[in-house]
Amino acid sequence: MPSFKLPEASRDLLEIPQQDIPAVVYGLIGSRSFSALVRTIHGELASQDPGLRRQARQALDRLGFPE
Helix, strand or coil: CCCCCCCCCCHHHHCCCCCHHHHHHHHHCCCCCCHHHHHHHHHHCCCCCCCHHHHHHHHHHHHCCCC
């Protein structure tokens, strides 16, 4: 996996190149922080900010969780 910080929110995940997402997911699972990221993204889906909701939806799509 390229050397970058593991994502903690949808914005972080969207900054990672698509081809690196499988390695990032593997790193998240290995560090036991995948569920925390998904929980954060789900919280962003409930935001009052439409931009943040849109980012959260894109992040879930990128992780392979279609609407």
